[in-house]
Amino acid sequence: xxxxxxxxxxxxxxxxxxxxxxxxxxxxxxxxxxxxxxxxxxxxxxxxxxxxxxxxxxxxxxxxxxxxxxxxxxxxxxxxxxxxxxxxxxxxxxxxxxxxxxxxxxxxxxxxxxxxxxxxxxxxxxxxxxxxxxxxxxxxxxxxxxxxxxxxxxxxxxxxxxxxxxxxxxxxxxxxxxxxxxxxxxxxxxxxxxxxxxxxxxxxxxxxxxxxxxxxxxxxxxxxxxxxxxxxxxxxxxxxxx
Ligand SMILES: [Zn+2]
Numbered sequence: 001x002x003x004x005x006x007x008x009x010x011x012x013x014x015x016x017x018x019x020x021x022x023x024x025x026x027x028x029x030x031x032x033x034x035x036x037x038x039x040x041x042x043x044x045x046x047x048x049x050x051x052x053x054x055x056x057x058x059x060x061x062x063x064x065x066x067x068x069x070x071x072x073x074x075x076x077x078x079x080x081x082x083x084x085x086x087x088x089x090x091x092x093x094x095x096x097x098x099x100x101x102x103x104x105x106x107x108x109x110x111x112x113x114x115x116x117x118x119x120x121x122x123x124x125x126x127x128x129x130x131x132x133x134x135x136x137x138x139x140x141x142x143x144x145x146x147x148x149x150x151x152x153x154x155x156x157x158x159x160x161x162x163x164x165x166x167x168x169x170x171x172x173x174x175x176x177x178x179x180x181x182x183x184x185x186x187x188x189x190x191x192x193x194x195x196x197x198x199x200x201x202x203x204x205x206x207x208x209x210x211x212x213x214x215x216x217x218x219x220x221x222x223x224x225x226x227x228x229x230x231x232x233x234x235x236x237x238x239x240x241x242x
Pocket of ligand 1: 113139
């Protein structure tokens, strides 16, 4: 089951990459919706589940909340370190020669992230089928943005289209590989809880620091804002029905 839904995530990634070839008009609304869905999964499903599985306190704080903050900070530190290079590029003007590696590094980071997405699906299903499904919804909803970014960032830094397509393919396969690993390794419930907390922080960072700014790049529309609220409400419905 985990692998089947990871295959859907794979298609979503490919679709996003192909959309990157010709920018769709509804992209901002879809990104806004994805951010709302991710927020809903984090707040309504991942964190409650993680707390239940790994709620024992470490120095006054539930362990799952510590890994949540850890997940948020890991992604933040990795992204900002890469952005240091991006800042230098802006200073030196439009010359992008020799910066292909920055594009490749960022895209590889996205591939690693997609692997963790898949791992989250696999381990989510180990916790419960309902959690596995809502993690899968959060992953599928934003994976098209992953594919989009993998393709755009790779080409933006002067890499050939063919190379960008290879990275896009890797990014699409990564969630499937992650789901396979997440299904094969059997972890004690506390360890799964810790990872789900970590993954909650990871998704929260993606939703708020990556996806939402992209959804409002250029112009902020009321439709995009409504899509975000609707995405979160939708996940409440999904969790309530499950
Ligand atoms: Zn992702």
